[in-house]
Amino acid sequence: MEAPFGDHELTLVAPGYRTLVQAIRVTGNQVLRLELRPL
Secondary structure, X not given: OOOOOEEEEEXXXXXXXXXXXXXXXXXXXXXXXXXXXXX
């Protein structure tokens, strides 16, 4: 995933998993780790 610099809100929705809302700030080379937990 690529995004321009700035603040973003990322929402992941997957069947059988709770919705994850992750606020991220893109300021350069950045690794974004997302964890999905079963309901």
